[in-house]
Amino acid sequence: MTTTVRVVRQKTHRVLPAIRLRFDVWLLLSVAALLVFGLMMVYDTTFDLGLLVQDNPLHYFQRQLVAAGLGITGCIILMQFDYHILRRFSVLVMIVTLASLTFLLFFGESNFGATRGLLENSYQPSELAKLATIMYIAHWISSKGERIKDLTYGLLAFSVITGVVCFLIVQQPALSTAGLVALISFTLFFVAGAEWKQLAIVGGVGGSIFVFLMLTLPHAAARVGAWREVLRDPNQAVWQVRQALIALGSGGFWGVGLGEGVQKFGPLPAAHTDGVFAIIGEELGLVGCLVVIALLLFMTWRGLRIARKARDNYGFLLALGITVWLAYQALMNIAVITATIPFTGVPLPFISYGGTSMLISLLGIGILLNISRDEALAGRASMPQPVKNG
Amino acid sequence: MDPLTGKRIIILGLARQGKALARFAAAVGASVVVSDLRSPEKLAGVLQELSDCEIEFVLGDHPLSLLDGADVLAISGGVSLEMPLIQEAIKRGITLTNDSQEFMRRCTAESIGITGSAGKTTTTALTGVMSQMAGRRTWVGGNIGRPLIADLDKMGEEDVVVQELSSFQLEIWQQSPHIAAVLNITPNHLDRHKTMAAYVDAKANILRFQAEDDVAILSADDPGARSMSSLVKGRMRLFSTRYPVKEGAFVHAGQIWLRNGKDQVVCTLDEIRLRGPHNVANVLAATLLADSAGIPLEAIRKAITNFGGVEHRMELVDTVNGVQYINDSIATAPERVLAALSSYHEPLILLAGGRDKNMVWDEWVRQVKSRCKAVVLFGELAEMLAERLAASRGPLAAGISLPTANRQPPTAQIVRVNTLVEAVNAAANLSISGDIVLLSPGGTSYDAFTDFEERGNLFRELVKGLGDQET
Numbered sequence: 133m134t135t136t137v138r139v140v141r142q143k144t145h146r147v148l149p150a151i152r153l154r155f156d157v158w159l160l161l162s163v164a165a166l167l168v169f170g171l172m173m174v175y176d177t178t179f180d181l182g183l184l185v186q187d188n189p190l191h192y193f194q195r196q197l198v199a200a201g202l203g204i205t206g207c208i209i210l211m212q213f214d215y216h217i218l219r220r221f222s223v224l225v226m227i228v229t230l231a232s233l234t235f236l237l238f239f240g241e242s243n244f245g246a247t248r249g250l251l252e253n254s255y256q257p258s259e260l261a262k263l264a265t266i267m268y269i270a271h272w273i274s275s276k277g278e279r280i281k282d283l284t285y286g287l288l289a290f291s292v293i294t295g296v297v298c299f300l301i302v303q304q305p306a307l308s309t310a311g312l313v314a315l316i317s318f319t320l321f322f323v324a325g326a327e328w329k330q331l332a333i334v335g336g337v338g339g340s341i342f343v344f345l346m347l348t349l350p351h352a353a354a355r356v357g358a359w360r361e362v363l364r365d366p367n368q369a370v371w372q373v374r375q376a377l378i379a380l381g382s383g384g385f386w387g388v389g390l391g392e393g394v395q396k397f398g399p400l401p402a403a404h405t406d407g408v409f410a411i412i413g414e415e416l417g418l419v420g421c422l423v424v425i426a427l428l429l430f431m432t433w434r435g436l437r438i439a440r441k442a443r444d445n446y447g448f449l450l451a452l453g454i455t456v457w458l459a460y461q462a463l464m465n466i467a468v469i470t471a472t473i474p475f476t477g478v479p480l481p482f483i484s485y486g487g488t489s490m491l492i493s494l495l496g497i498g499i500l501l502n503i504s505r506d507e508a509l510a511g512r513a514s515m516p517q518p519v520k521n522g
Numbered sequence: 523m524d525p526l527t528g529k530r531i532i533i534l535g536l537a538r539q540g541k542a543l544a545r546f547a548a549a550v551g552a553s554v555v556v557s558d559l560r561s562p563e564k565l566a567g568v569l570q571e572l573s574d575c576e577i578e579f580v581l582g583d584h585p586l587s588l589l590d591g592a593d594v595l596a597i598s599g600g601v602s603l604e605m606p607l608i609q610e611a612i613k614r615g616i617t618l619t620n621d622s623q624e625f626m627r628r629c630t631a632e633s634i635g636i637t638g639s640a641g642k643t644t645t646t647a648l649t650g651v652m653s654q655m656a657g658r659r660t661w662v663g664g665n666i667g668r669p670l671i672a673d674l675d676k677m678g679e680e681d682v683v684v685q686e687l688s689s690f691q692l693e694i695w696q697q698s699p700h701i702a703a704v705l706n707i708t709p710n711h712l713d714r715h716k717t718m719a720a721y722v723d724a725k726a727n728i729l730r731f732q733a734e735d736d737v738a739i740l741s742a743d744d745p746g747a748r749s750m751s752s753l754v755k756g757r758m759r760l761f762s763t764r765y766p767v768k769e770g771a772f773v774h775a776g777q778i779w780l781r782n783g784k785d786q787v788v789c790t791l792d793e794i795r796l797r798g799p800h801n802v803a804n805v806l807a808a809t810l811l812a813d814s815a816g817i818p819l820e821a822i823r824k825a826i827t828n829f830g831g832v833e834h835r836m837e838l839v840d841t842v843n844g845v846q847y848i849n850d851s852i853a854t855a856p857e858r859v860l861a862a863l864s865s866y867h868e869p870l871i872l873l874a875g876g877r878d879k880n881m882v883w884d885e886w887v888r889q890v891k892s893r894c895k896a897v898v899l900f901g902e903l904a905e906m907l908a909e910r911l912a913a914s915r916g917p918l919a920a921g922i923s924l925p926t927a928n929r930q931p932p933t934a935q936i937v938r939v940n941t942l943v944e945a946v947n948a949a950a951n952l953s954i955s956g957d958i959v960l961l962s963p964g965g966t967s968y969d970a971f972t973d974f975e976e977r978g979n980l981f982r983e984l985v986k987g988l989g990d991q992e993t
Contacts, residue, residue: 375799382893401776
């Protein structure tokens with residue numbers, strides 16, 4: 133990276149004991165609810181697969197539990213510091229991300245036409261890329277201040293950062309993940325107060341590249357074509373979406389009952405990962421789906437609230453970035469399952485089976501909870517104002 | 523010289539298979555005795571056909587004296603090993619055999635054998651089509667169609683033989699095909715095999731006698747089939763609709779993959795012309811069988827995208843006024859109906875009925891209620907099924923019909939009629955464009971027909987009649 137990054141070092145990042153536990157309990161509760169619900173669904177959708185593959189019905193559940201445990205541990209560690217310490221690591225995390233994405237392209241384990249994972253697929257760098265990009269852009273924009281309105285400092289640098297990350301992800305290929313990263317970056321750029329001309333250029337160019345890739349990458353083009361058919365007749369949906377719709381439809385209002393679904397036993401591929409929302413619809417019905425959506429909405433609202441109450445621009449952008457990342461991703465997942473957008477594989481945060489996704493999402497929540505303590509900080513008039521960064 | 527030359531062979535049963543074996547044995551110089559419980563009058567036609575062969579007939583009974591001086595006893599699939607005559611033969615050390623076993627002993631072509639509790643016929647037929655698509659001369663038979671022993675002399679080493687093998691046939695086998703597949707094992711035919719262990723044991727003969735250069739193909743999703751992996755002596759290949767297996771065929775990300783050192787996409791799930799999730803497993807099995815026999819991927823793909831099914835097995839008869847009529851007359855048990863129900867996502871009008879063989883209908887009631895917009899009941903079962911449906915609470919669901927622009931919400935109802943003719947007419951009146959009328963009776967055909975084929979053929983004619991009325 134050629135961009136200069138000014139890192140303001142502080143002497144200490146210890147958290148004042150008085151506000152140590154003054155984080156947003158509601159966010160914690162909503163995520164905990166999603167997590168417990170998700171673990172339940174992981175067991176529900178994998179017990180027989182675990183039995184088939186590993187002779188252990190708890191195999192996948194245990195792996196997910198370990199990932200959740202690691203994520204929670206990560207959260208607790210993060211909570212020991214003031215989140216501004218993360219500024220020191222923005223560049224490092226970005227370098228690790230870019231390095232692992234690059235490494236992946238050359239040495240990754242190719243699985244079914246795409247190269248997305250390392251270490252027997254247990255680590256997927258593109259998941260880290262989401263959080264790394266948010267951390268980096270929040271740090272970078274907040275340190276630039278008004279200068280992001282400048283064409284060279286703002287637009288060009290922004291495009292290079294986002295462009296490189298997205299380029300590497302598209303190479304896997306994982307177009308939708310790249311699109312998600314671009315969308316999060318764009319949101320941050322937008323709320324940071326970029327000029328409308330810049331937004332128009334970024335949006336226009338980025339959007340054009342995305343549409344171009346979507347229509348030219350063979351598997352993406354096929355999915356878009358199939359999706360256009362679906363708009364006319366849902367019966368023409370691609371297999372996964374059709375089976376997902378069958379699951380949602382057979383669930384009806386109350387669902388067929390937890391554990392009673394049949395779509396997970398083969399008909400719906402990836403029922404425990406990207407397709408889990410359909411199984412929730414089948415077994416717990418519209419009610420179950422609405423509960424999950426309500427929890428996700430509530431989590432998003434708390435996240436946005438935390439962003440608004442953050443004590444500086446960095447906290448604001450970081451909180452906002454993490455919140456929109458999880459919200460966009462959930463929205464994309466549910467939109468795919470309901471055939472609202474072309475088919476693509478995106479996990480549902482905290483619910484889909486997947487270690488890296490779970491771990492990184494929980495780290496994101498850890499950072500959000502950390503930022504949520506700013507509200508308590510602001511309430512204490514006698515407190516010295518924290519050092520302004522950038 | 524043939525192993526049977528000069529031997530005295532007793533053939534029980536003068537049906538399709540017995541007839542073919544008798545003709546073959548006589549031709550290779552065995553001394554052939556055929557015994558059938560039916561009288562000479564009833565068998566006059568068959569006797570006439572075999573009049574050119576030197577065969578001794580014992581009709582109307584199977585006397586124990588048949589076994590005197592016999593070397594080999596050939597039995598047909600329908601006969602139980604518990605029968606006193608067979609028990610006596612085993613005691614005397616007489617070799618048991620059947621036509622498919624005798625064929626396997628002499629077959630020099632590439633031999634493929636398929637067994638399982640469900641999906642055998644479809645997989646066998648599809649594998650045959652794959653082989654044909656590759657330009658190989660292909661013989662499909664076994665449990666279905668013409669007994670292959672009749673064509674033995676016409677087969678060459680480059681030909682491909684695909685056999686569907688039932689547990690009855692395999693029970694007495696002492697030889698396994700070069701490529702063998704076990705699709706699944708669920709409790710079935712327990713009236714005949716007595717225990718599940720005996721049933722599994724019989725099926726296992728398809729790979730028990732294989733050598734190191736043979737190939738065994740097993741379902742990774744089915745615990746019964748998978749449990750046979752300990753018996754595999756040659757190369758083992760698995761197929762799974764659930765997860766990527768180490769070596770074999772599987773579904774991943776909406777595509778069928780063939781893994782054989784490297785990963786290759788065979789086709790997407792949407793390209794499979796056969797309907798229903800259960801057929802995906804059959805496609806995977808056929809793909810592996812064909813690949814093991816050296817059939818190129820291109821031919822495999824072409825067969826999958828073109829093969830539309832076997833007669834009377836979820837066979838699309840015709841589309842009249844936008845309504846698809848499906849003939850699944852083979853469905854003589856509720857489980858088969860469930861497989862059919864899960865194969866369609868359109869609004870369903872189910873034609874159900876026939877004669878019951880004391881089956882369990884609970885899941886049928888549940889699935890019919892959640893998936894069908896209407897049920898037309900006919901035959902002996904109609905009354906019982908109507909009561910069962912009425913007894914379970916709630917109306918029929920609107921099915922899983924997805925809202926499309928100009929479709930009215932379907933009206934749920936149960937209609938009772940007497941005959942299949944009335945049933946088809948009732949269904950035609952109930953249906954609107956976009957629906958599927960599915961004949962998947964769940965009961966046997968013996969209340970009004972000789973067999974399921976006659977029932978299916980009548981259904982076809984009735985549907986053709988509907989089409990003619992419209993034009």
